Amino acid sequence: AFARRIASAYENHDVDMISNGERWLVQRLAERGPLTAIDVGANRGDWAKAALEYSPQARLLCFEPVPATYATLVRAIKGPNVTLLNMALSSQ
Helix, strand or coil: CHHHHHHHHHCCCCCCCCCCCHHHHHHHHHCCCCCEEEEECCCCCHHHHHHHHHCCCCEEEEECCCHHHHHHHHHHCCCCCEEEECCCCCCC
16 A cells, blocks of 8 residues: 555646645744745646745746637736746757
8 A cells, every 4th residue: 555655646646735745744844944845837827826925925937828718817816926827848
């Protein structure tokens, strides 16, 4: 069971930020000072929302290539140090 959980985490099957530990990690990192982060595949902005909740002065660079999803992201995420980009990132 433990090995399956490790494999599932590695393959990123659990997208719930509470159960997969991402929310806990964001909170712990924010305790060290304002966050600076790049959110690749920002989707609807769940990760960015958590970052801004724990670190209101966070500097975020969020990438979301799907136009309809990007429009949702724009409505959901605002901040003086937040940059939203409607584009994808790749190795080429």
